[in-house]
Amino acid sequence: MTVERRDFLKVVGGASIASSLTTYSTASLGTATDSLAFGFTDENVPMNAANLCPMPSNVTAAHARYAQALDLSLSADNRTTIVGFKEEARSRVAAMLGSSSDEIAIVRNTSEANNVIVQGIPLQAGDEVVLWDQNHPSNGVAWDVQAKRVGATVRRFSVPRDTNSIDEVVDHFIAAVSDKTTAVSFTHISNITGFRTPAAEICAALRKRKADVFIHIDGAQTWGAVDIDLGAIEVDSFSGSAHKWFMGPREVGILYVRKQHIDNIWPNIVSIPWGQMVDDAPAGARKFDALGQRDDAAVAALGDAAALHEALTPAGIEARSMMLADRLRESLQDLGVTFVSTSNPLFTSSVVIISVPRESARELTGKVYDDSGIITAPTGGLRMSPHVYNTEDHIDRVVAAVKKFKNLLS
Numbered sequence: 001m002t003v004e005r006r007d008f009l010k011v012v013g014g015a016s017i018a019s020s021l022t023t024y025s026t027a028s029l030g031t032a033t034d035s036l037a038f039g040f041t042d043e044n045v046p047m048n049a050a051n052l053c054p055m056p057s058n059v060t061a062a063h064a065r066y067a068q069a070l071d072l073s074l075s076a077d078n079r080t081t082i083v084g085f086k087e088e089a090r091s092r093v094a095a096m097l098g099s100s101s102d103e104i105a106i107v108r109n110t111s112e113a114n115n116v117i118v119q120g121i122p123l124q125a126g127d128e129v130v131l132w133d134q135n136h137p138s139n140g141v142a143w144d145v146q147a148k149r150v151g152a153t154v155r156r157f158s159v160p161r162d163t164n165s166i167d168e169v170v171d172h173f174i175a176a177v178s179d180k181t182t183a184v185s186f187t188h189i190s191n192i193t194g195f196r197t198p199a200a201e202i203c204a205a206l207r208k209r210k211a212d213v214f215i216h217i218d219g220a221q222t223w224g225a226v227d228i229d230l231g232a233i234e235v236d237s238f239s240g241s242a243h244k245w246f247m248g249p250r251e252v253g254i255l256y257v258r259k260q261h262i263d264n265i266w267p268n269i270v271s272i273p274w275g276q277m278v279d280d281a282p283a284g285a286r287k288f289d290a291l292g293q294r295d296d297a298a299v300a301a302l303g304d305a306a307a308l309h310e311a312l313t314p315a316g317i318e319a320r321s322m323m324l325a326d327r328l329r330e331s332l333q334d335l336g337v338t339f340v341s342t343s344n345p346l347f348t349s350s351v352v353i354i355s356v357p358r359e360s361a362r363e364l365t366g367k368v369y370d371d372s373g374i375i376t377a378p379t380g381g382l383r384m385s386p387h388v389y390n391t392e393d394h395i396d397r398v399v400a401a402v403k404k405f406k407n408l409l410s
């Protein structure tokens, strides 16, 4: 795959405000087959997909074009056309995740999606929620707040880093569940350690242990990074942010809710386009995205990002990002660094973290950036999360910089 870099402003500036409506038809979708253009320069290379990804230039341009078209004319027809792209985005996203459009809500981010579940499932006094201790706060302390509100309890458990087999991981989950457990919630790939949970095996074992348990997976680190089939995982709900691995518009996210649960989950926000009556809710999981006025251009551009994933294929994206992450892991191993993330191939992901004393992590991130032009994160150590827009050269540059500043690692 060729990675071209273009000047961001030139690309955006190239989108004509005089474009007619036809220019933002679906003709703009599905363009990225064998070349992929991003706006960043060689001195500012993102390797922090676990936090935020750049949008491909064609998605940035599409977003700008939709916004410009709205500024040109806020006529009802024009707005309806652009809002209509939301449904197209929904069906593309649903198909790629192995779900139906009616099971996908287009919300603002993973935090919001997680909180729809936390606050929306019927949790009562005496119920128990079981959480992996590596969950993000929006899927962690958010449950504590809700449990306090309704009189439920929260139980956390760990999966030790040296866990060696999928069965052992599953056993840790099952050991945490009791007859009072109403819901189990965990992160698909941890943002803290990069540990990839065997989600399908966990869900199957949980259902065997307690058939009516509600299972939520936070997919912030998997949606767009990993080839996912939610039907095969048999999870009840799943969340993600387009601005992370999906390389889509910022402040757009998704919530998948399995069909049979949609009626039993309360929405957090009820606004346009819910309707005027209690029972007027939009069809299926759309009831969770009746959030009032959105950035319609951003929501529409989700479809363009989805088209890119279709063209590259989720499996192809996963393979490329994992190839880069494996090269990174191997090169760092050769340097003799200590890893926070696992090196067990059963659980590795494209989130690679090496150990750095807390007081040096920010300094090291800055030095690595100044020296190599690679943007990493001081999260849990030095966190590097390469994606399709990275190259082997980027990996070699970040490793060379870590070697240069190795004195900061201990």
Ligand SMILES: Cc1ncc(COP(=O)(O)O)c(C=O)c1O
Binding pocket: 050, 051, 109, 110, 111, 112, 136, 138, 187, 189, 190, 191, 218, 220, 221, 241
């Ligand atoms: C696992 C996980 N969940 C949730 C979030 C929150 O994502 P957002 O800020 O897009 O809502 C993050 C952000 O890093 C994350 O890593």
